[in-house]
Amino acid sequence: MWRYTVRRLIQGVITVWFIATATFAAMHMVPGDPLGSERATTESIRQNLEARYGLDKPVFPDQYLIFLGNMARGDFGISFTQQNRSVNDIIREAFPVSAQLGVLAVIFAALGGVLLGALTALNRNRLPDVIIMFLVILGISIPSFVFAALGQLAVVRLNDWTGQSLLPVAGWGTFQHMLLPALVLGLGTMAFLTRLMRSSMLEVVNTDYVRTARAKGVPPLRVFWRHQLRNAVLPVITVLGPAIAAITTGGFVVELVFAIPGLGRTFVEAVQQLDYTLIMGTTVFYGAFLVLMVILVDIIYGWVDPRVRLG
Amino acid sequence: MSSPHDYAPHDYAMTVDHLEVEFDTYGGTVHAVRDVSFGLRRGKTLAIVGESGCGKSVTVQALMGLIPMPPGRITRGSAKLGDTELIGLRERTLNRIRGNRIGMIFQDPMTSLNPTMRIGDQIVETLRVHRGMSIREGFKEAERLLDRVRISEAQERARQYPFEFSGGMLQRVMIAVALACSPEVLIADEPTTALDVTIQAQILDLMQALQREEGMSIILITHDLGVVARMADDVAVMYAGQIVETGSVEAIFHRGGHPYTLGLRRATPSNAPGRAQQLEPIAGSPPDLFHPPAGCGYFARCPHAMRICERRMPEPFELTEVSGRADEIRHRARCWLQHAQAPRTEGVNQNDAGREVS
Numbered sequence: 001m002w003r004y005t006v007r008r009l010i011q012g013v014i015t016v017w018f019i020a021t022a023t024f025a026a027m028h029m030v031p032g033d034p035l036g037s038e039r040a041t042t043e044s045i046r047q048n049l050e051a052r053y054g055l056d057k058p059v060f061p062d063q064y065l066i067f068l069g070n071m072a073r074g075d076f077g078i079s080f081t082q083q084n085r086s087v088n089d090i091i092r093e094a095f096p097v098s099a100q101l102g103v104l105a106v107i108f109a110a111l112g113g114v115l116l117g118a119l120t121a122l123n124r125n126r127l128p129d130v131i132i133m134f135l136v137i138l139g140i141s142i143p144s145f146v147f148a149a150l151g152q153l154a155v156v157r158l159n160d161w162t163g164q165s166l167l168p169v170a171g172w173g174t175f176q177h178m179l180l181p182a183l184v185l186g187l188g189t190m191a192f193l194t195r196l197m198r199s200s201m202l203e204v205v206n207t208d209y210v211r212t213a214r215a216k217g218v219p220p221l222r223v224f225w226r227h228q229l230r231n232a233v234l235p236v237i238t239v240l241g242p243a244i245a246a247i248t249t250g251g252f253v254v255e256l257v258f259a260i261p262g263l264g265r266t267f268v269e270a271v272q273q274l275d276y277t278l279i280m281g282t283t284v285f286y287g288a289f290l291v292l293m294v295i296l297v298d299i300i301y302g303w304v305d306p307r308v309r310l311g
Numbered sequence: 312m313s314s315p316h317d318y319a320p321h322d323y324a325m326t327v328d329h330l331e332v333e334f335d336t337y338g339g340t341v342h343a344v345r346d347v348s349f350g351l352r353r354g355k356t357l358a359i360v361g362e363s364g365c366g367k368s369v370t371v372q373a374l375m376g377l378i379p380m381p382p383g384r385i386t387r388g389s390a391k392l393g394d395t396e397l398i399g400l401r402e403r404t405l406n407r408i409r410g411n412r413i414g415m416i417f418q419d420p421m422t423s424l425n426p427t428m429r430i431g432d433q434i435v436e437t438l439r440v441h442r443g444m445s446i447r448e449g450f451k452e453a454e455r456l457l458d459r460v461r462i463s464e465a466q467e468r469a470r471q472y473p474f475e476f477s478g479g480m481l482q483r484v485m486i487a488v489a490l491a492c493s494p495e496v497l498i499a500d501e502p503t504t505a506l507d508v509t510i511q512a513q514i515l516d517l518m519q520a521l522q523r524e525e526g527m528s529i530i531l532i533t534h535d536l537g538v539v540a541r542m543a544d545d546v547a548v549m550y551a552g553q554i555v556e557t558g559s560v561e562a563i564f565h566r567g568g569h570p571y572t573l574g575l576r577r578a579t580p581s582n583a584p585g586r587a588q589q590l591e592p593i594a595g596s597p598p599d600l601f602h603p604p605a606g607c608g609y610f611a612r613c614p615h616a617m618r619i620c621e622r623r624m625p626e627p628f629e630l631t632e633v634s635g636r637a638d639e640i641r642h643r644a645r646c647w648l649q650h651a652q653a654p655r656t657e658g659v660n661q662n663d664a665g666r667e668v669s
Contacts, residue, residue: 207422208417208419208422208423209422209423209424209425209426211377211417211423212415212417212423212424212425212485212488213425213436214376214377214409215375215377215409215410215414215415215417216409216410216436216437216440216488217405217406217407217408217409217410217411217437217440217441218406218410218436218437218440219403219406219440220402222436222440226425226428226436227425227428230427231425231426231427234427304427305426305427306426306427306429306472306474307426307472307474
């Protein structure tokens with residue numbers, strides 16, 4: 001297990017390096033530059049700024065090596081557009097917001113998906129199954145910004161109707177602020193996981209070992225927890241890594257709609273302003289985070305399925 | 312109608328009477344088990360033999376309440392374990408019997424154990440459910456059981472997962488699971504079909520040894536007459552959802568009274584001297600069980616078929632036997648050739664004074 005973990009971590013580092021290099025290359029191929037604003041700058045000011053940010057050196061290898069070296073030390077540099085703020089500070093401030101939102105969304109998605117999937121499988125072709133599977137199709141095909149807007153509308157109507165402020169419509173601060181955006185963010189993944197869980201559960205229900213368990217006289221509830229759910233959940237855990245990726249990247253849109261000061265919004269704004277360091281910093285950070293999540297999921301998988309751990 | 316109870320004076324561990332099972336499918340209703348009756352003598356092995364799809368597995372799964380309902384349906388009949396009626400029991404009541412008074416093992420040991428649970432835990436589960444043992448006690452007992460099914464280093468093996476075992480070893484584990492609560496009856500549904508031949512013999516020997524030690528009764532489902540010869544005391548031959556002949560293993564092998572039984576034997580390889588090396592397959596295929604025939608199911612394939620065979624299936628005829636011993640079960644065949652007026656037919660053991668049991 002240890003060797004497996006170490007091997008996966010080394011692979012992860014290589015992946016992150018690859019992401020960083022690709023981002024760096026893409027960044028420098030984009031037309032325009034961060035200093036070309038509407039304000040006219042004299043040639044000397046411009047040269048000063050370029051020298052300060054190291055833009056006067058050749059892109060390759062000098063800038064690239066500096067970038068890699070700084071990154072290895074965990075230093076993403078100073079933002080081009082936000083005065084006197086390092087990229088590290090910005091990430092440190094914005095990421096916890098996104099992370100809280102993401103974690104809550106993943107919990108919604110995973111719990112909802114597993115439970116709804118198991119429920120539909122056990123009630124196959126009966127009313128609960130038909131209704132839930134219809135909603136699942138909606139959940140998969142409707143994009144999150146539509147859900148976001150509809151969700152806001154629903155909350156506004158609800159608040160109007162009850163005459164109280166039950167849930168905030170946008171903004172950030174309390175736990176109540178998180179509920180709606182997290183639900184919207186997790187909805188697509190929840191629908192996807194429901195379908196996956198349903199089919200995997202249907203497969204497990206007809207397996208020989210479930211029949212063995214019943215032939216042993218194991219009560220139905222125990223058969224469900226010990227024999228069906230645990231085995232049916234394996235494929236769901238496998239896609240949980242990519243699902244977390246989907247949720248974090250989906251965060252861009254949801255954070256904008258709900259005016260949440262998270263990393264997604266920071267990233268979108270950085271791209272609009274061509275803030276080199278901030279774009280590269282957030283991208284590499286996102287990449288490293290996702291790689292870590294996938295590795296974590298693989299390790300959890302090994303813990304649930306002994307064939308991976310010991311085989 | 313015949314009933315196994317008039318087989319007296321035997322002591323039965325389990326009796327099945329007029330069992331009928333149907334399945335609803337898109338193609339219509341399949342009549343998988345049609346009026347099946349048999350008795351399992353205490354401490355003996357009853358083999359149920361027949362080709363694929365003849366309803367032998369469905370029969371025992373119906374006894375165990377393992378048929379998915381729907382689409383399955385038990386339309387008629389009863390099955391008694393001692394004095395306990397099994398058919399129509401509520402799941403809760405049935406769960407006190409399954410794994411406790413009846414143990415069951417299946418065809419494919421590789422897929423019959425939960426891949427994410429340790430071997431020991433899967434044995435412990437039975438002990439916890441039925442005996443209320445703690446995990447600690449249960450694990451001790453599981454190790455003892457693994458030892459009994461001749462798995463060495465039981466202590467270590469109990470902590471391993473199914474994928475770390477070979478097929479033969481897993482079937483031993485299945486036997487340990489089934490025997491955990493010392494059941495009265497062990498149902499073995501093709502226990503050696505998925506194993507290679509050398510392992511088959513080991514598993515069969517193990518089952519016999521454990522039967523001697525525990526005194527349990529075994530229902531053995533198989534299509535392998537070699538296995539039957541080795542294991543069985545009594546045999547029931549099944550065809551197209553019906554039992555066509557029952558008798559002691561000697562009677563079935565040497566004095567077969569139903570053409571299907573004879574056909575099965577000729578289709579079995581043998582290295583006995585003097586036997587033709589060529590296997591004789593039974594031509595044709597079994598009848599469509601969506602619309603089971605009114606007459607004998609074997610009619611279309613039977614070399615001795617008569618006109619009445621197409622119209623009506625006889626009740627079992629009792630075969631009077633010169634060599635039949637008192638402690639053997641009665642030899643019965645559901646074939647018109649056993650009728651007193653039937654023409655003499657070579658190869659078939661016929662009654663002189665055929666008498667339909669009714």
